[in-house]
Each structure stands twice: as structure tokens, then as C-alpha cells.
Amino acid sequence: xxxxxxGLLALAALSSLVCALPxxxxxxxxxxxxxxxxxxxxxYANALFTAPLSAGLKHFYARSFxxxxxxxxxxxxxxxDNTLAISFLNAAAAQQTGELDVLTNLEEDxxxxxxxxxxxxxxxxxxYMFSPxxxxxxxxxxxxxxxxxxxxxxxAHVGLGILRYNERSTNRAxxxxxxxxKSDPSNVLAREYLAEIYQIDLRDPQxxxxxxxDVPNLVxxxxxxxxxxxSLLHDLKQPDxxxxxxxxxxxxxxxxxxxxxxxxxxxxxxxxxxxxxxPDAEKMLNAAIQKNVDAIYAKKLLDKLKxxxxxxxSPGPAPARH
Numbered sequence: 526x527x528x529x530x531x532g533l534l535a536l537a538a539l540s541s542l543v544c545a546l547p548x549x550x551x552x553x554x555x556x557x558x559x560x561x562x563x564x565x566x567x568x569y570a571n572a573l574f575t576a577p578l579s580a581g582l583k584h585f586y587a588r589s590f591x592x593x594x595x596x597x598x599x600x601x602x603x604x605x606d607n608t609l610a611i612s613f614l615n616a617a618a619a620q621q622t623g624e625l626d627v628l629t630n631l632e633e634d635x636x637x638x639x640x641x642x643x644x645x646x647x648x649x650x651x652x653y654m655f656s657p658x659x660x661x662x663x664x665x666x667x668x669x670x671x672x673x674x675x676x677x678x679x680x681a682h683v684g685l686g687i688l689r690y691n692e693r694s695t696n697r698a699x700x701x702x703x704x705x706x707k708s709d710p711s712n713v714l715a716r717e718y719l720a721e722i723y724q725i726d727l728r729d730p731q732x733x734x735x736x737x738x739d740v741p742n743l744v745x746x747x748x749x750x751x752x753x754x755x756s757l758l759h760d761l762k763q764p765d766x767x768x769x770x771x772x773x774x775x776x777x778x779x780x781x782x783x784x785x786x787x788x789x790x791x792x793x794x795x796x797x798x799x800x801x802x803x804p805d806a807e808k809m810l811n812a813a814i815q816k817n818v819d820a821i822y823a824k825k826l827l828d829k830l831k832x833x834x835x836x837x838x839s840p841g842p843a844p845a846r847h
Contacts, residue, residue, distance in 0.1 A: 566679075567711045569743040574603040578610055582746040585613060588780035590620040605644045606680040608651070608714045609744065615655040628652055636667070646671035647680045654687065661688060679709035683718075690718060695726045713740055713747070720753055730760035748777035748785040755792065764796050771796075781818045791819045794826060798835050806830060 568574055581596030597614035601607065618624040632649040639645055650667035653660040665688055671681035686701030699722050702715040709715070716736040723733035734757045740750045751774030758767035771793050774785030781787060790813035797806035807830055813823035829835060 566709045567743075568604045568607050568709075569711055569713075571603065574600050574607070574610075575744075577603075578607075578744070579746050581610070581613060581617070582744070582748075582777075585617055586746075586748055586778045586780055586782050586786070588620075588782060590617045593617040594621070594624065606647055606678070608680050608683045608712065609747075611648060611651045611680070612714065615652050619655050619657075625652070625655060625657075629656070641674060643671050643674040643678055643681070646674065647678070647684065650681070650684050654684070661691070664688060677704075677708045679705040679712055679715070683712060683714050686715070686718060690722070695722055698722060711743055713744055713750070716740055717750060717753060720757065724753075724757055724760060730757045733757055734761065746777060748774045749783045750774075751777065752783075752785040752789055752792075755789070759792065759796055764800055768793055768796055781816055787818050790816070791823050791826065794823070798826070798830070801836055803830060803836060806835075 577596045577599035581593045581600060584590070584593035584596055594614060594617040597610050597617060600610045601614065604610070615625065615628065618628045629649075629652050632645065632652050635642070635645045636649050646667045650664045650671065653664035653667060664684065668681045668684040668688070671678055672685070675681070682701045682705040686698045686705065689695075689698035689701060698718065702719050702722075705712050705715040706719075717740065720733040720737035723729045723736070727733075734754070737750060737754050737757060740747065741754070744750070751770045755767045755769075755771035755774065758764075758770060771785070771789045775789045778786035778789070790809045794806040794809040794813070797803070797809065807827065810823045810827040810830070814820050814827070
């Protein structure tokens with residue numbers, strides 16, 4: 526997942542760690558104009574929502590996709606327009622033969638039956654984004670219909686922002702995510718995408734960290750945000766904290782499903798190489814190869830390591846005695 530949804534789409538074809546991180550002076554992320562008010566939205570303060578969401582994440586990362594899909598449906602029965610739960614619902618369905626088609630048909634029927642329902646358009650728009658066929662135009666149409674029904678609707682703006690991001694229209698993607706945060710300051714996907722935009726496109730990892738750093742407090746079981754935080758900390762020259770975040774992501778992603786499980790091993794190995802901890806790097810690369818995650822890249826790094834490209838190579842086996 527270079528970004529969350531892109532990674533989940535690839536799969537179909539992102540704790541208390543923050544407390545342990547060193548203090549930093551990142552510029553605070555923009556607050557809603559209603560910041561501090563009793564009405565400020567925070568889906569993750571609702572235990573009726575977070576309990577099934579947490580169960581769904583655990584099931585999803587353990588590759589129990591049927592159970593995960595049921596969990597995310599329960600979460601969305603409480604908060605129907607939470608974009609993180611919507612995305613994971615579609616990702617879980619996409620991992621099961623025929624389930625995404627079933628979900629698409631149900632949501633198309635819902636839109637036909639209630640064309641003025643904002644959430645119906647949002648849910649269908651996100652599902653189109655997960656289609657194995659390119660249905661980005663259909664997704665855009667549904668999400669724009671949702672915006673026409675509710676111009677401040679955070680979920681529709683996040684969806685449009687994802688489409689813009691995938692088109693590499695960075696400024697438009699950023700604008701959509703910022704609009705979403707105005708009405709939903711705790712929107713996890715908006716924060717994750719903004720962190721990515723600032724880190725990669727705008728070359729400002731410190732600013733990117735200001736969006737990502739609180740996400741593990743909101744969703745402790747979200748493995749992929751740990752990968753993004755680890756990557757940001759790597760860019761910020763904090764290797765020990767980066768490795769801690771990446772290891773936490775690996776622990777959460779027990780089935781090596783998302784970015785944490787797919788790319789965490791090789792990123793830790795790269796950091797170890799930079800720190801000249803070559804035996805540690807070798808262990809991580811061998812683990813990646815054994816688990817068949819990012820294995821091609823891991824083999825390339827391991828070959829360079831053993832060839833001495835990064836310093837003294839690991840000792841080979843002792844010659845046989847005759």
C-alpha cells in the first residue's frame with residue numbers, strides 16, 4: 526500500500542506506540558473550526574463502533590476475511606460513513622470469491638431504492654474503487670453525487686481525494702482530504718493520505734508525521750499506519766523509533782496482508798544496513814524470503830550484503846575438512 530487503498534487494491538488483484546516515541550516539534554495538523562466543541566466528530570470514541578472495528582482488523586490481518594467482513598458490517602451499522610471501515614469491508618470482500626460482486630449488487634440496489642441517500646452513494650463509490658475492473662469513472666460519479674447531496678460530507682471528499690491521489694493530482698487530493706478533516710478531524714484515511722502526500726510529494730516528513738502520529742491512539746490495531754510512521758521516522762533520522770514502529774506493524778499484521786507485513790521486513794533491513802548492523806539486516810532479509818514478502822527485493826539486498834557492498838560480508842560456512 527504505498528497508500529492505504531492502493532495497497533488493499535493490490536491485495537484484491539495502513540497501539541500505544543506513540544507514547545513510546547520521542548517528543549518532536551511537528552507542526553500541528555489543521556483543526557476543525559469546531560475544535561474543542563462538544564459536537565466535534567470522533568468515531569473512535571464510540572465503543573459500539575470500535576469494538577467490531579478492532580475485531581475486524583484482527584481477523585483481516587490474520588486472513589480470516591469472512592469473519593472480518595461481518596465485523597466491519599457491524600461497525601458500519603453504528604457509523605455508516607466511516608471511511609476506514611468502508612475500505613476494509615471492501616478489501617475483505619475482495620479477498621473472497623464472488624463477495625465483492627455480491628456487495629456491489631447490494632449497494633447498486635440501495636442507490637436505486639434511495640437515490641437521495643448520501644451514504645448509499647458513498648458506499649457504492651468506494652466499492653467501485655475496489656473493482657478488479659477499472660471503474661474509477663463510476664466511482665467518481667457516485668462520490669460526486671454524494672457531495673451534491675452533502676457538500677461537507679467527509680466520506681465523499683476522502684473518496685474523491687483517493688481518486689485524485691491515484692491520478693497523481695497531489696494538490697487536488699490534498700484539498701479533498703483537508704475538506705474532510707474540517708468536518709471529521711479524526712478521519713484516519715484523510716490523515717494517512719496527508720501524511721503520505723507531505724512525506725513523498727511535498728518532501729516534508731515532519732509535517733507528514735503531524736497527521737499520522739495520533740492515528741495509533743485512535744485505531745490501535747491498524748497495522749499499516751505503523752508502517753507509515755516507521756517510514757516517516759526513517760526519513761526523520763530516528764532509526765530506533767522507526768524500527769520500533771515497524772516491528773509493531775509486523776506484530777499486528779500476523780498474516781502479512783498489508784504494507785506492514787509486506788514491506789516491513791525489508792525496510793527494517795535497510796535501516797539496519799544504514800546503521801551497519803549487517804547481521805540484523807541479514808536476519809530480516811532471510812525472514813522476508815522465508816515468508817515470501819517483498820522477496821525479490823529482499824534477495825537483491827541479501828546478495829549485495831553477502832557480496833560486501835555494504836561493508837564486511839557475513840562469514841560463509843567453514844570449508845569442509847578432508
